[in-house]
Amino acid sequence: MNLLDTLLRCVATLVVFLVLPLVVGQTEHKVMAHMQGRLGPMYAGGFHGWAQLVADGVKFAQKEDVVPSGADRRIFQLAPAVALLPYLLVLLAIPVGPGGFVGQAIDAGIFFVLAVMGIGVLGSLMAGWASANKFSLLGGLRTAAQLMSYELPMLLAAASVAMAAGTVSLPGIVDAFHWWWIPWQTIGAFVFFTAGLAELQRPPFDMPVADSEIIFGAYTEYTGLRFALFLLSEYAGIVVVSGLTTVLFLGGWHGPFSDSLGWLWTLLKTFALAFVVIWLRVTYPRLREDQLMRFAWTVLIPLALAQLALTGIIKVAIS
Amino acid sequence: MSTLLAAAGSLEPAVRSFLSPTGQEIVFLLVGIAVLGAAVVSVTTKQLVHAALWLVVTLGGLAVEFLLLTAEFIAWVQVLIYLGSVVVLVLFGLMLTRAPIGRSPDADSGNRWVALAVALAAAGTLVTLVVDAFRTSWIDLSPGAGSTEATGTYLFRYWVLPFEALSVLLLAALVGAIVLSRNGKGRIPRPRPGKLRTPVRSVTAASKER
Amino acid sequence: MNLALPILVPVLPALGAAATLATGRRVPGLARPLAVLPVAVSAVLALVVALQLGTGTTLSAGTELTPTGGPHLTLALYLDGYSSLISVLVGVVATCVQVYSTAYLKDDPRYPSYAALVSLFTAAMFLVVYSGDLIVLLVGWEVMGICSYFLIGHHWETADARSASLKAFLVTKLGDVPFLFGIFLLGADAGTFRIQGVLSAAAQGRLGHPTLIALLLLAGVAGKSAQFPLHTWLPDAMAGPTPVSALIHAATMVAAGIYLVARLLPVFLLSGAALVVLSVMAAVTMVGSALCALAQDDLKRVLAYSTVGQLGYMAGALAAGDREAAVFHLVSHGAFKALLFLSAGVVIHAAHTNSISAMSRMDGLRRRVPDAYWTMGIGLVALVGLPPFSGFFSKEAVLTAAEHAATGEAITNGLAPASAVPSAAGWIVLVAGSLTALLTAAYGARLWLVAFHGRALPEPSPAQVAANGHEAGAPYSPEIDEADPAEAEPSAMRWPLWVLAVPTMGFGIAGVRSDWLPALLDGGSLRPSLETSVIGTGLAVAGLLIAYAAWRTAAARQTAVRLQTPDRVPEQAGPPAVEQLPADPGRTLLGPLFGPAQHGFGVDRLYSALFVRPTAAAARLVQFLDREVVETYVRGAGTGTNALGWLVRRAQNGNAQAYLSALVAGAVLLAVLVAVGS
Amino acid sequence: MHLAYPAVLAALLFCVGVYGVLARRNVVLVLMSVELMLNAVNLNLVAFDAWLRDALHAGQALTLFTITVAAAEIGLGLAIVLLVFRTRGTADVDRITALGDPAEAADETATEEAQAAA
Structure with a gap:
């Protein structure tokens, strides 16, 4: 492992980071359209509008970058980057295939991932506060409250897996995976995935950006490329959460021919989960704010604790 | 994170002298200057939210310092707790106490010059004492001393009882915070879950009540 | 003899006092019976005790009260002729006073407390008389002091009464302090506080410091019995209600001192110096007070100074070594002085003023109060000492004793050799007594003539007289009108006068003609000697005549002045005061001494x-x-x-x-x- | 690594925190400064742990505990601050002087207002 290798891995991760969210975004467009009985983008790029998001990006780039006069300029401009960067860092630590097919093998992988993801909330808060807009501020506050609440069940569910595997290293966890872990950790998977959804502020947990109440929350004042960065961070978040769920609960690269096709399995599982995320958006209505908090504290945390207890009991029983 | 350490330079204690610092020392020094500068800005800026954001920089820089001191687990805990929770809480508190955008002329109290004098005196004393006391002390850094495995080992082998006591403390703090935050003996009727006719109880409602 | 009776005598009035105080506020109707009855019963019991005891015997009984480090304290009785006699006197006078008070203080809202204090006062005096132990005697002595304080200050609304009560208390206390030390010293020397033990110690000559003891005791006696120089409280004490004055002057307070000296006379006889001091004290008191009495305008103050003078007689008799004469005079004086005060109360009540000069300007005062007029006359004759009234015999007894002492044959009745009394003491008492007899007759006549026989001036109403009638600048103790104004002489006020008039007239003869009185006392003779009778009576008659002549002269001069200036308003005082005032023989007689005498010689x-x-x-x-x-x-x-x-x-x-x-x-x-x- | 680097950095950071605690008016900023001081202590603990290399790793364990306690502290502290802000309408340290002498406090408030007006 030398500096060149490290650099290469980072570049690869960057590429993945730029490509996968676009794919997920395009998928969302089409899937939502078909679920709602329409076609979705059809013209950009020719075949079923495959270049729609590229066109969107070009459009965003062309737009004027407006900063409200009452806003705190620097923080306003910095916020999208703060929101986006943590996902890039997280992506670095997610293993795709066996044998070091990973951006950076970090010893305390789960820890790193969750810690860095926690920083993302800062971006929303900064954006909400710096916009000098009361809807934005409310959105920022809602984001903070929601993310603080859902981080705990997420951590607990991840801890359950780490306990089962006996390591906090992400490749280590995937290595330790057996098929019967899926029923064993199913509650944890549900909790982790749901909490991750809430972290992303995806429907039905999109109270912070509820357009019918507070327009677009923290992102109301953003236009152009900065708004695109926020959108990008959301799709990157979908990728990250799906990938983490895959790695932690669905066995990652495990599957037939995992030695050669492991990376494919990982990607497939990730995309399946991303599809579920889109599907949920179309299916469920938005939760009310108090229902949201109540759900986190009275459903997810007890479930996560129960999963933790179950994991501990079975772990002791096995050994 | 051993690569980061490796990138920073050799771990071998080659020549020990101030005049020829190792790469690690240089990195530590640079990050330390950044940390210190961010801290100073954080305690002197007149923009309240900026102070909190500069605090983020300070704490993040400290996490890097922890990494450089081979305390890897602690570094991530630092990121998780401080950056992910404490600073968010602080920002939350600032926003709930209506921190304005722009400069607040009354961010500093009239005690400023006394505080400066006291802080400078303390700094002079402490730095003098520390430098004098540890003039010839060197740290032998070896990777792995702060790894997750080592941490788990000592934490659950030697420190179980304090760990459990700490959990009780956290529980008490949780209960205390909830009790303190309750809105004054139920003056405002609680919304009943699952019934749509009750008004939305949210941060919006809370801020309107005030 | 049953001890219960003598014990009951002091206890009954005390219980009566407590009962009156307890019920006075809630059941005011009960106050009068509760005030009169216990005292009356006590008087009867005292008489019974005296009769049971008989003559010539003594009774001494006691129970140890508490063991102390030094001489034991005993709750002791000591009864002999003296205590019998004086207790009867106390009982009679106190009963009369209580009966009289029921009418005199009829409308007083504080009557219950007043009556209770009088009862307590009486009880304390009984205690002093019956006590066989000096410390127990001291208790009664002090209770009397505090009772006199409250009674003199009965009208505490007026500044006079307040200051007079305070003065009485302080002056008597001033004497009581050396008295207390005297008792301690006596007890320490004799080894006991029992009077019997003290007397036997004195007889055996076991007392180490007789002169010191006698002088210390004399200070207390001077305070209580108003002898010079501690006499000043007594004239001021007139601020109290008149019955209280009668009680204090006749039977209780002032008598206590004389009684004590009589009791402890053997101790005093051990010290010739003390007797001389006592005689000088008595002489100064006698003459000075008589001069003062001659100059007073206030009726009650005249009587008060006369009391001081008569007490001087008693002290003089004691100085001459004859306690029989002293006690004889004490009893007869008690009777006629009580009579005088009570009748003076009636007169004051009728005239609405204390001032005799104001009375003299009233027309027909003597016709409005005939009983008081006559009884006061009887009392004054007894005071002056004309035969056959009691005052004559008792005074002659004193003079006789003084004469014997002067010639070196003092009548000590076996208490001590006659030589124990210095002849100087006898001479002093004799001369002063004779002079005082003259002066007493003069002021008695002046009082009588000015108060009842003045010529009415054209003053429009008695009320105005009461307002400004008394002589300006003269010491004056205004009396607040207490009695029922509808009736000049209520029967409750009139009958005690006549009851007291009887011993005033008859006691002297009773005491001299039969031998029971000397037998009751020490057994010596009380018959007056011829020389002193002649001298005393002659001086008294001379005094009367001089006073009458002076009065006639003054009255004539005044009439002349008034005729010359018929339209002059009396208040506009340009000319000498004589013209403004009724005929006053005292002014003529005293001359330049009048002013100082009026103010008690400063x-x-x-x-x-x-x-x-x-x-x-x-x-x-x-x-x-x-x-x-x-x-x-x-x-x-x-x-x-x-x-x-x-x-x-x-x-x-x-x-x-x-x-x-x-x-x-x-x-x-x-x-x-x-x-x-x- | 020379021990003086982390030690001096910790000392300076601590003093910066001291200054912040003493000089800041807003309570939330004071709490932030407290966090700075705690972090300075943490840095010290970690550095000395690395220097001493004891088997118990007391320094690092204590650092973890400190971080935990700091989290509890900030939670409780902010709850108190919000309560104070809710009841008094201010989050300024030098206006929360209910424990001081009332007359003096009134005087100081008056002078401060005068200064602010000037």
Whole structure:
């Protein structure tokens, strides 16, 4: 492992980071359209509008970058980057295939991932506060409250897996995976995935950006490329959460021919989960704010604790 | 994170002298200057939210310092707790106490010059004492001393009882915070879950009540 | 003999007093029976006890009260002829006074407490008389002092009464302090406080310091019995209600001193010096008080000074070594002085004034109060000492005793050899007594003539007379009208007069003609000797005539002046005061002495200069020291603390950051100090 | 690594925190400064743990505990701050002087207002 290798891995991760969210975004467009009985983008790029998001990006780039006069300029401009960067860092630590097919093998992988993801909330808060807009501020506050609440069940569910595997290293966890872990950790998977959804502020947990109440929350004042960065961070978040769920609960690269096709399995599982995320958006209505908090504290945390207890009991029983 | 350490330079204690610092020392020094500068800005800026954001920089820089001191687990805990929770809480508190955008002329109290004098005196004393006391002390850094495995080992082998006591403390703090935050003996009727006719109880409602 | 009866005598009035006090406020109707009955029953019991005891015997009984380190205290009775006689006198006078008071203080709202105090006063006097132990006697003695304080101050609304009661209390206490030491010394010398033991010790000559003891006791006696120089409280005590004056002057308070000396006479006889002192005291008292009485305008003050004088007679008899004569005079004086005071009360009540000069301007006063007029006349004759009234015999007994003492054959009735009494004491008493007889007759006649036989001036109404009738500048103790104004002489006020008039007229003859009185006492003779009878009676008659002549002269001159200036308004006082005033023989007789005599020869002023002012100055000095010196420290402590608190409070401004700054600065300072120091 | 680097950095950071605690008016900023001081302590603990290399790793364990306690502290502290802000309408340290002498406090408030007006 030398500096060149490290650099290469980072570049690869960057590429993945730029490509996968676009794919997920395009998928969302089409899937939502078909679920709602329409076609979705059809013209950009020719075949079923495959270049729609590229066109969107070009459009965003062309737009004027407006900063409200009452806003705190620097923080306003910095916020999208703060929101986006943590996902890039997280992506670095997610293993795709066996044998070091990973951006950076970090010893305390789960820890790193969750810690860095926690920083993302800062971006929303900064954006909400710096916009000098009361809807934005409310959105920022809602984001903070929601993310603080859902981080705990997420951590607990991840801890359950780490306990089962006996390591906090992400490749280590995937290595330790057996098929019967899926029923064993199913509650944890549900909790982790749901909490991750809430972290992303995806429907039905999109109270912070509820357009019918507070327009677009923290992102109301953003236009152009900065708004695109926020959108990008959301799709990157979908990728990250799906990938983490895959790695932690669905066995990652495990599957037939995992030695050669492991990376494919990982990607497939990730995309399946991303599809579920889109599907949920179309299916469920938005939760009310108090229902949201109540759900986190009275459903997810007890479930996560129960999963933790179950994991501990079975772990002791096995050994 | 051993690569980061490796990138920073050799771990071998080659020549020990101030005049020829190792790469690690240089990195530590640079990050330390950044940390210190961010801290100073954080305690002197007149923009309240900026102070909190500069605090983020300070704490993040400290996490890097922890990494450089081979305390890897602690570094991530630092990121998780401080950056992910404490600073968010602080920002939350600032926003709930209506921190304005722009400069607040009354961010500093009239005690400023006394505080400066006291802080400078303390700094002079402490730095003098520390430098004098540890003039010839060197740290032998070896990777792995702060790894997750080592941490788990000592934490659950030697420190179980304090760990459990700490959990009780956290529980008490949780209960205390909830009790303190309750809105004054139920003056405002609680919304009943699952019934749509009750008004939305949210941060919006809370801020309107005030 | 049954001991219950003598014990009941002092106890009954005390219980009556307690009952009156307890029920007085709630059941006012019960106050009068409760006041009169116990005292009356006590009087009867005292008489019964006296009769049972008989003559020539003594009774001494006692039970140890409490063991002390020194001489034991005993609750003891000592009965002999003296105590029998005086207890009967006390009982009779107290009963009369209580009966009289029911009418005199008919509408007084504080009557219950008044009656209770009179009862208590009586009980205390009975205790003094019956007590066989000096300490128990002292208890009664002091209770009398406090009762007199309350009774003289009965009308505490007036400044006179307040100051008079305070004065009486303080002056008698002034005497009581040496008296207390005297008793202690006596008890220490004799080894017991029992009177019997003391007397036997005196007889055996076991007393180490007789002169000192006698002089110390004399101070207390002078205080209680109003002898010079502690007599000044008695005239002022007239501020009390008239019945109280009667009680104090006749039977209780002043009699206590004489009784005590009579009881302990053997002790006094051991010391010739003490007897001489006593005789000088008595002589000064007699003559001075008689002169004062001649100049007084206030009816009650005249009587008060006469009391002082008669007490001087008794003290003189004691100085001459004859306690029989002293007690004889005490009893007869008690009867006629009570009579005089009670009748004076009637007169004052009828005239609405104390002033005899004002009375003289009233027309027909003697016709409005005939009983009082006559009984007062009887009392005055007895006071002057004309035969056959009781005063004559008792006074002659005193003079006879003095004569015997002067010639060296003192009548000591076996208590001591006749030589124990210095002849100088006898001479002093004899001369002073004779002079006093003359003066007494003069002021008695003056009182009688001026009060009842003045010529009415054209004053329009008695009320105006009451308002401004008394002579300007004269000592005056106004009496608040107590009795029922509808009736000049209520029967409850009239009958006691006649009851008392009987012994006034008859006691002397009874005492001399039969031998029961001497037999009851020491057994000596009480018959007057021929020489003293002639001298005394002659002087008295001379005094009467001189006073009458002076009165006629003054009256004639006044009529002439009035005729010359018919339209002059009396109040516009340009000419000499004589013209303004009714005919006053005292002014003529005394001449330049009149003014000083009117004010008691300035004894009060002397005291004021000698004692009151230095005391007040010392008090002011102490006050200054306390206010300005001591309090400066006290205030300084407070101010200093305040200033310190202000300083500290500056730091406690509630700003947590300021506190923290100080804290951290202190910590840094400590660290530097430790680092530098080590 | 020379021990003086982390030690001096920790000392300076601590003093910066001290300054912040003493000089800041807003309570939330004071809490932030407290966090700075705690972090300085943490840095010290970690550095000395690395220097001493004891088997118990007392320094690192204590650092973890400190971080936990700091989290509890900030939670409780902010709850108190919000309560104070709710009841008093201010989050300024030097206006929360109810424990001081009332007259003095009133004086100081008056002078401060005068200064602010000037």
